[in-house]
Amino acid sequence: MPEQLQWSHQAFDNILKMLEETGRSKVSRERIADVLTRLMIASPDWPSQTQIAQGEMLPLPYRIAPDSVSRTVAILAADEIGLVTQHAPPPNRSGRPYKSLQLGGPRWAMVGVKIGHKEGHPVSLNVIVTGLDGRPIDLPDLPDHGDGRPYIYEIAEEDDLVERLAEVINRLCALPALRDRYILGIGVEVAGHVFEGEVIEASHNGMLGVALGRQLTRRLDDLADRLHELTGRHDPLPVIVDNDVNVLAVLQTYQPEFPENDLALVAVFDDGIGSALVLGGQVYRGGHGMAGEIAHSIVTGSITAGNTEEPPEPRSATTPAQGALPSFSNKCHCGRDGHLDCYATPIRIMGELGEQDFTEKTFASIAHRPTYANGKLTQEGKVFQHAGQTLGMAITNNLINSINPSRVLLILPPALVEFPPGSAAETYRSSLQDTIQLHAFSDAAKHTQITAQSLSGEQRRFIGALAAAIRVLDSLVQHAKHRCKCYDPKSRSESTHKDTTHPFASNLVGTR
Amino acid sequence: MTTSEPTNQADTIPARCAIGLDVGGTKIAGAVVTEHGHVLDYVVIPTPTGLAPHLVPDALKEFVQQLRGRHPEVESIGVGAAGIVEWPTGLIRWAPNNTYRELPLRELLTDATGLPTTVDNDANTAAWAEAKLGTSAAHDNMIFLTIGTGIGGGLILNGQLYRGRTGMATELGHMIVDPHGDPCGCGNNGCLEAMASGSALARLGRQAVVRHPNSLLAALAAQNNTTITGHLIYTAAQAGDPVARALFDRAGYWLGVGLASMLNIFEVDAVIIGGGLSETGALLLDPARTSLQQFIFAKQYRPIPPIRPGSFGTQAGVIGAAHLALTARTAPTPRASELRKPA
Numbered sequence: 001m002p003e004q005l006q007w008s009h010q011a012f013d014n015i016l017k018m019l020e021e022t023g024r025s026k027v028s029r030e031r032i033a034d035v036l037t038r039l040m041i042a043s044p045d046w047p048s049q050t051q052i053a054q055g056e057m058l059p060l061p062y063r064i065a066p067d068s069v070s071r072t073v074a075i076l077a078a079d080e081i082g083l084v085t086q087h088a089p090p091p092n093r094s095g096r097p098y099k100s101l102q103l104g105g106p107r108w109a110m111v112g113v114k115i116g117h118k119e120g121h122p123v124s125l126n127v128i129v130t131g132l133d134g135r136p137i138d139l140p141d142l143p144d145h146g147d148g149r150p151y152i153y154e155i156a157e158e159d160d161l162v163e164r165l166a167e168v169i170n171r172l173c174a175l176p177a178l179r180d181r182y183i184l185g186i187g188v189e190v191a192g193h194v195f196e197g198e199v200i201e202a203s204h205n206g207m208l209g210v211a212l213g214r215q216l217t218r219r220l221d222d223l224a225d226r227l228h229e230l231t232g233r234h235d236p237l238p239v240i241v242d243n244d245v246n247v248l249a250v251l252q253t254y255q256p257e258f259p260e261n262d263l264a265l266v267a268v269f270d271d272g273i274g275s276a277l278v279l280g281g282q283v284y285r286g287g288h289g290m291a292g293e294i295a296h297s298i299v300t301g302s303i304t305a306g307n308t309e310e311p312p313e314p315r316s317a318t319t320p321a322q323g324a325l326p327s328f329s330n331k332c333h334c335g336r337d338g339h340l341d342c343y344a345t346p347i348r349i350m351g352e353l354g355e356q357d358f359t360e361k362t363f364a365s366i367a368h369r370p371t372y373a374n375g376k377l378t379q380e381g382k383v384f385q386h387a388g389q390t391l392g393m394a395i396t397n398n399l400i401n402s403i404n405p406s407r408v409l410l411i412l413p414p415a416l417v418e419f420p421p422g423s424a425a426e427t428y429r430s431s432l433q434d435t436i437q438l439h440a441f442s443d444a445a446k447h448t449q450i451t452a453q454s455l456s457g458e459q460r461r462f463i464g465a466l467a468a469a470i471r472v473l474d475s476l477v478q479h480a481k482h483r484c485k486c487y488d489p490k491s492r493s494e495s496t497h498k499d500t501t502h503p504f505a506s507n508l509v510g511t512r
Numbered sequence: 513m514t515t516s517e518p519t520n521q522a523d524t525i526p527a528r529c530a531i532g533l534d535v536g537g538t539k540i541a542g543a544v545v546t547e548h549g550h551v552l553d554y555v556v557i558p559t560p561t562g563l564a565p566h567l568v569p570d571a572l573k574e575f576v577q578q579l580r581g582r583h584p585e586v587e588s589i590g591v592g593a594a595g596i597v598e599w600p601t602g603l604i605r606w607a608p609n610n611t612y613r614e615l616p617l618r619e620l621l622t623d624a625t626g627l628p629t630t631v632d633n634d635a636n637t638a639a640w641a642e643a644k645l646g647t648s649a650a651h652d653n654m655i656f657l658t659i660g661t662g663i664g665g666g667l668i669l670n671g672q673l674y675r676g677r678t679g680m681a682t683e684l685g686h687m688i689v690d691p692h693g694d695p696c697g698c699g700n701n702g703c704l705e706a707m708a709s710g711s712a713l714a715r716l717g718r719q720a721v722v723r724h725p726n727s728l729l730a731a732l733a734a735q736n737n738t739t740i741t742g743h744l745i746y747t748a749a750q751a752g753d754p755v756a757r758a759l760f761d762r763a764g765y766w767l768g769v770g771l772a773s774m775l776n777i778f779e780v781d782a783v784i785i786g787g788g789l790s791e792t793g794a795l796l797l798d799p800a801r802t803s804l805q806q807f808i809f810a811k812q813y814r815p816i817p818p819i820r821p822g823s824f825g826t827q828a829g830v831i832g833a834a835h836l837a838l839t840a841r842t843a844p845t846p847r848a849s850e851l852r853k854p855a
Contacts, residue, residue: 193813201813262676277777284669286779287653288814293776296809298689298769334809397688398777404676404683439700441686442596442606488671 005486008197008213011185011227011235012476013486018231019083023075027068033480034064035072039084039103040254040473043133046087046100049073059259073101081230082107083132104132109181111169112469113188114150114244114461115161117205122161125168126150128465129178132473134254136466141175150465162212166219173223182230183223184476185238187468188212189247191274195289196485197241203333204272213239240468240475245274245292247467249283250474252409260406264399266294267411267455268391270358271347272333273340277403282483294398295341296334299390325351325358328386343390346413352383360457364415367425380424388428392435400448401441410452417454531579531586531627532834533572534634535559535593537610540568542575543827544583545834549645551827553582563611572617573624580625589621589629590837592637592829594664599675600840602631630837634658634829635682636673638822639666641832642784643673644839646823651781655774656822657684658787659767659796662697663705667778685709689769707766710742710789713759717745720755728753746792760795767796768803775817776809786822793821 005013016029035052042057053069055061076084085105089098109129116124128150129137142151153168155161165188173183190212192202197213199205217224217236224237242250249265252258263278273295277284285291320326325347332339342348346363353366371381395408419425429452437445455463478484527546534541537559544553557575560567572591580586595607602618618631632640639656642648656666665684667674675681685705686698693702694712706712717740721730729748733740748756771783789796797819808816824831 193810201810262681279669279674280672284778287781287817288779290810290814291777291779293779293809296776297773298807299691336807336809339809393688393691398773401683401686401688402681402774402777403674404681439688439691441683441698441700444683483670 006196006484007236008185008217008238008240009475009479009484009486010233011224011231011238012479014231014233014235015227015476016480019075019081022078022081023071025071027072027075029480029482031064031068031072032076033477035069035076036083036103036473036477036480037254039101040133040470040477041256043103044135046102048098048100050098052101057256059257077101102133107181108132108184109137109173109178110184110469110472111172111186112465112467112471113165113169113186114464114468115188115190115205116152116461117191117202120203120206121157122155122205122207124155125153125165126461126465127153127168127172128462128469129172130466130469132184134466134470134473137177139172139175139177141177150462152461161207161210162215162219165216169216169220170222182226183237185240185472186216186220187247187471188216188239188241189244189464189468189471190241191244191269191272193290194241194243194246195285197239199241200289213241238472238475240471242468242471243274243276243285243289244464245276246283246285247471248411248463249276249278250471251463251467253278253281253283254470254474262403262405264292264395264403264405264408265411266391266395266399266408268345268413268416269460270360270363270413270457271345273344273391273394275399277399277405279403282478294394296332296336296339297394297398298338299340299343299393320351323356325355327351328383340390340394344387344394346415349383349387352387353379360413360415363413367415367428368420368423370422371424371427372422378424381427384424384428385431388431389435391428392432393439395432396436396439396445400436400444401439404444405448407449407451410450411455412452414454414456417452528838529583529586530588530590530834530837531576531583532637532830532832532837533575533589533591534637534829534833535568535572535591535610536634537594537607540571540575541827541830542579543830543834544579544586545831547835547838549641549824549831549835551831553579554827554830555579559610565612565615568610568612569615569617569620572621576621576625576627587627588837589625589627590637590833590835591617591621591629591631592634592833593617593631594634597631597633597636599632599636600630602629604631628837630833630840632673632833632836633664633666633675635664635666636675637666637830637832637836638786638824638828639668639784639832640673640836641824641828642786642822643668643671644835645831646784646828648782648784648820648823653778653780654782654784655684655771655778655780656784656786657771658828659709659785659789660787661709661711663709664787668780669778684770684774687770687773689766689773693766704766704770708763708770710787713742713745713763713789714740716759716762717741717756720759724755727755729756742789742792746795749792749795757795760792761799764796764799765803768800768805769807771800771804771819772807772809775804779814780817782817783819784822785819786825786828788826790821791825797821 038052049069053066077086082105085102086099112128114126115122190199190202191204193200199207199210199212217239220237228234245267261281265276267274275292275294277292320330328343332342347358350358369380416425529546532543532545539556540559541556543551545551560571593604596605604615604617618629621629635658642656643654652671654668658664663685665682667682686703688702689704690702694706695701696703696706721733732748745756749760
């Protein structure tokens, strides 16, 4: 039993209780979580029970008992529940017929919201509605429906963010395509410090101490009533608020190619660096939701060494001139100096080069200029080199030497992923790699794979909203696995064998 | 061999107990410890020197036999060893101050004694003792730093030891706090170990007496040609020597810088400092607390965790190793030699 049930998990707990009481033979919550996880990883494919039991969708397959999978699927697919939909076998297929299994189906939906911001204010809601399998649900009643893009709703200056969110969500969920579905929950991602549903501080959107989860759930009673019809208990609708990079990390854990227990994710956005840690296959958020913060680690040149006996004095930083982009020497937005955020972001790079305006396009044009001219390092080359070195230093120091992850996933602006040879962007990437090689302890760099993915602003709106939606299902799964804050972690014993309840249990010594 | 008096000869209620071993570069500590962390027997022997790979395992087997002879009720063995140790196989890949390499210690001890054995990194076992039995046992997330000649680290996240993929995680002593700082033994510059460890303190002390020949520290060093050690600097600082105190201020400052970065990443509930230098108390920890406050991110929005000395001093390693052996699940686990066979 949970020691201290979080309000946002009450509905999940009652859904799980209902599942436990449904079947003729009992299934464990852990097994329910295993089946849901495997189905999510397999999505958009619909695997069979055998494939689920064998773990075919996992990068390192391990088997779970077919009999327990069969009992679990029977409960999840029961008519009155419909968390899983069984589809008839494909026609004209030879061999023993089997039913393919879809996570969710016509009875369930989740909502994901990414809050867009500009100049310290929330300016838009990017909303996506998905099935439990994460596939966007088409809403033909909306004029701009189709192709899975998020629906974008502007937030006017006079709008109350929570009221606006509630209005949009209630309106969407009342559409014919959704009004008969249970809403498993609402996922909201915010750029900033989030802890247990509260936005503690988000300078990018001007939010400070906003109990967003609780405030929003109070305005979504109609949606909670739908779950009440199912469980017979009136619980608050789960509203899961999380940091924007943490939800991207959650999304990674459901990718079929996710082969590792430990992953560090570093996202370079226009004006800041975000990072998240996946430890033991689960996103680690720390005691108060701020873990994985490398943006404010001190990277270089910020402290003068002083004489050997006295503590050094911090360098004094400046603030940018009115209307100018901030440069390397300007203070961090947190008010301090020498942080990674002061060096490695596109806006700081542009500011250091004396540019006045920032767009993805202008950044790309500068990033693709040559690093050398007439055999000499250009100004662009110097600036991109320094920016890459600082990012490499922060990754080495805070992630590779401390966590020894299997992989560091860099999420970068497209200009820093696709670039011409000899360009400043290439220098950014190569100096990042060189710094890691130079400063990683022992052979840690050799065993840590560094991969990069490109994410444009447009893609970020979609992926952010999608990841927020999937974060809802993940909350149910983590609750079922007893891996959320509802349970006392000290009640777990130290395991001498790898956690086989997690699908990503990795080879103990091998390098993938 | 030095033997200490047992701290608690008999528990009122018979308790399960295990042997805890702490294998360092210069000495091996062994203890019989109850599940509640009471030390029933504690012995220290020198680490065998010499290049032959069997020397340390042989010494450990003999040590276990000796302790088991006095305490036949022990039911398992836990080892904390310096270096890179794979978990749960107990394969010691490398240790900076020991000659053995790729040593399957868990397998060797299990085969030799017939007792279930766990082998982990020594900082991990000490962290485990503090996390489960120390005064900070209420915290789910905790950083343990052992500051002595070098700096080691153990990390408790969600109530569990975090070891990383190969056991190399939490090399917190090699977090770079100043890229332009002093050279570290690992080849980098400005590692926390190079800036705030006992050896860093001693190195800076040697430089300081040259610049300040009239200081108390220089006078103490001159007496009987004493080598400058962390302990000597501590003595001078305790006596009010401003040169020695400045050295502690500097080491504490860099310790705080490192802790700020660690807390930004791990956001734990407590920081526990163990190892020899922790005994200097406020001399080191007060400047560390000040610089931590200066550099930690968003201190106004979250509690800054306390920085405390550990509860078990130099016995943390053996207590944690034994407790880990008693509490780890004993399901059949892969043997290091089997895991390393090609597929």
